[in-house]
């Protein structure tokens with residue numbers, strides 16, 4: 001089957017922003033396609049960030065779409081609340097869900113796009129037959145839990161297999177990558193077939209975060225165009 005028409009989306013992660021003034025920090029990235037919000041529970045991952053009340057406050061502080069990345073245990077119980085809070089997409093980890101198909105359907109029923117994430121070492125193949133249930137598949141390119149880590153090139157073949165499987169099946173699922181995305185790594189991820197890119201330190205570590213995200217998005221689009 002012919003490759004689906006793709007576009008590039010850049011989602012800055014506020015994990016690398018100043019949490020004491022989140023509203024102002026989000027106002028520095030007006031060109032973002034969505035704001036990536038990392039929810040960590042100090043159980044699924046060894047770090048603690050923020051939860052539903054803060055996501056609700058962020059929802060009020062910006063008109064940008066919210067891309068919620070849940071790194072929490074018992075996703076079946078907690079994820080639907082984030083859809084209710086007005087997130088455009090809610091991504092749960094497959095490793096934290098007992099019923100991923102049911103959860104994806106519940107997220108869609110509550111008006112959010114359904115995303116499912118896989119840690120670097122989690123196999124893709126057991127989940128390929130549920131791609132139609134998903135709007136987005138997140139392939140982690142670092143171990144979840146912290147920003148500023150190095151991109152794991154070992155995930156590149158999994159990105160290629162996911163893109164190939166989606167294209168072969170004609171499923172319009174986005175393939176998101178998260179972790180270590182920068183000017184040094186985004187071309188390889190785009191060439192492998194990713195189309196949604198999360199970048200935390202590479203955006204908020206720049207003097208001009210909006211210029212940085214635009215440059216990253218342009219770089220990914222050029223890479224995608226050169227291999228399409």
Ligand SMILES: O=C(CO)[C@H](O)[C@H](O)COP(=O)(O)O
Pocket residue numbers: 013015016036038069071142143144145146147148149178179180181198199200201202
């Ligand atoms: O989910 C995450 C960590 O678990 C973050 O979204 C990710 O690490 C972004 O930060 P950076 O671009 O600095 O790697």
Ligand SMILES: [Co+2]
Pocket residue numbers: 013036037038069178198
């Ligand atoms: Co994330």
